[in-house]
Amino acid sequence: MQLNFDPKTVPSPSYVVDEKLLIKNLELLKSVIDRTGCKILLAQKGFSMYSVYPLIGQYLNGVTSSGVFEAKLGYEEMGKEVHTYAPAFSETDFDEILTYSDHIVFNTFDQWRLFKDKVKNHPKPIECGIRINPEYSEIEVDMYNPCFTHSRFGVTLENFEPDELEGITGLHFHTMCEQNSDTLARTIQVVDEKFGTYLKGLKWINFGGGHHITRPDYDIESLIESILFMKNKYGLDVYLEPGEAIALNTGFLVTTVLDTMQNEMPIAIVDTSASCHMPDVLEMPYRPEIVGAGAANEKAITYRLGGPTCLAGDVIGDYSFDKPLQPGDTLVFTDMAHYTMVKNNTFNGMNLPAIVLNTAEDGPKVIKEFGYTDFKERLS
Ligand SMILES: *Cc1c(COP(=O)(O)O)cnc(C)c1O
Numbered sequence: 001m002q003l004n005f006d007p008k009t010v011p012s013p014s015y016v017v018d019e020k021l022l023i024k025n026l027e028l029l030k031s032v033i034d035r036t037g038c039k040i041l042l043a044q045k046g047f048s049m050y051s052v053y054p055l056i057g058q059y060l061n062g063v064t065s066s067g068v069f070e071a072k073l074g075y076e077e078m079g080k081e082v083h084t085y086a087p088a089f090s091e092t093d094f095d096e097i098l099t100y101s102d103h104i105v106f107n108t109f110d111q112w113r114l115f116k117d118k119v120k121n122h123p124k125p126i127e128c129g130i131r132i133n134p135e136y137s138e139i140e141v142d143m144y145n146p147c148f149t150h151s152r153f154g155v156t157l158e159n160f161e162p163d164e165l166e167g168i169t170g171l172h173f174h175t176m177c178e179q180n181s182d183t184l185a186r187t188i189q190v191v192d193e194k195f196g197t198y199l200k201g202l203k204w205i206n207f208g209g210g211h212h213i214t215r216p217d218y219d220i221e222s223l224i225e226s227i228l229f230m231k232n233k234y235g236l237d238v239y240l241e242p243g244e245a246i247a248l249n250t251g252f253l254v255t256t257v258l259d260t261m262q263n264e265m266p267i268a269i270v271d272t273s274a275s276c277h278m279p280d281v282l283e284m285p286y287r288p289e290i291v292g293a294g295a296a297n298e299k300a301i302t303y304r305l306g307g308p309t310c311l312a313g314d315v316i317g318d319y320s321f322d323k324p325l326q327p328g329d330t331l332v333f334t335d336m337a338h339y340t341m342v343k344n345n346t347f348n349g350m351n352l353p354a355i356v357l358n359t360a361e362d363g364p365k366v367i368k369e370f371g372y373t374d375f376k377e378r379l380s
Pocket of ligand 1: 043045046064085174176177178208209210211241242243244245
């Protein structure tokens with residue numbers, strides 16, 4: 001991955017998002033919008049670096065949110081379309097959700113019945129949809145499979161209530177994770193077979209997220225065919241709401257070696273934690289690359305990299321280097337923009353990495369630094 005900045009010039013640890021790389025992704029997504037007339041939303045769950053929302057808003061149509069906080073953030077910081085879906089809305093949050101949202105997607109018909117009068121009585125027109133579970137997905141890990149047995153996400157065909165569609169203008173499905181457009185094409189076929197009759201009277205369909213559109217081997221042409229299929233067959237507006245694809249390969253986590261030691265193999269302790277700063281490394285699990293390093297045993301010397309917390313499992317992985325690591329050495333993890341800042345935490349009193357934006361004009365600029373107050377404010 002291209003490193004357009006000197007990692008020694010940014011705070012350690014810090015997440016550095018590269019504007020040029022982000023724009024490259026946004027341009028590709030915009031080309032899909034331009035070629036199909038679909039709308040693409042940023043799924044804030046994956047990437048909520050709101051200092052770049054104005055930039056993202058120049059290319060995409062708005063945001064999707066999983067609740068009132070994300071809806072408010074998208075409304076305030078991007079100011080374009082705001083879509084909101086949650087497995088269940090609380091009465092407490094719903095009034096505020098109404099004020100920020102243009103689209104609201106309900107997970108069950110019971111939720112739709114509970115809130116439909118509030119939607120109707122709201123001064124602003126709001127499009128309402130139902131999330132369906134087509135019971136088709138190609139994800140093997142249950143943790144990331146919205147269609148696994150007894151999934152709570154969306155209404156299955158058996159539980160669909162066609163008599164309750166008055167006021168509903170669209171259907172939403174989200175059944176993919178980091179997948180290519182061949183998976184989408186097969187999913188669309190199932191959605192068409194199972195829910196086609198209900199799509200006839202509707203205005204829009206939302207294909208959810210999990211589309212790895214900006215990955216180098218992604219087949220854009222087949223994505224375009226799937227979008228046009230739904231547009232042409234049912235006259236629907238098509239929405240996509242990727243999170244990961246927007247920030248894929250646009251960010252880095254810069255870290256410093258604090259110490260090295262031996263326990264039957266060389267170990268290095270760095271100033272960033274898997275558990276606090278890149279939790280997907282433990283949850284997914286996922287192995288980030290390090291610029292200039294190799295897999296275990298590929299280069300001269302292999303280290304096990306661990307974080308500074310007291311969690312035994314706070315291990316990032318085994319990486320090999322051309323020469324021994326020294327305290328003070330800088331290491332740069334790649335692809336650290338999405339599902340990092342949105343998931344980090346201050347467990348064990350860890351500070352949060354600074355957030356840096358690297359622009360072509362000005363180089364790396366620190367957008368935000370964190371400290372003791374951020375740790376303390378979450379506790380009482
Ligand atoms: C997580 C999520 C997304 C975004 O998924 P990515 O894998 O980041 O593209 C979109 N829509 C819904 C409903 C989600 O839960």
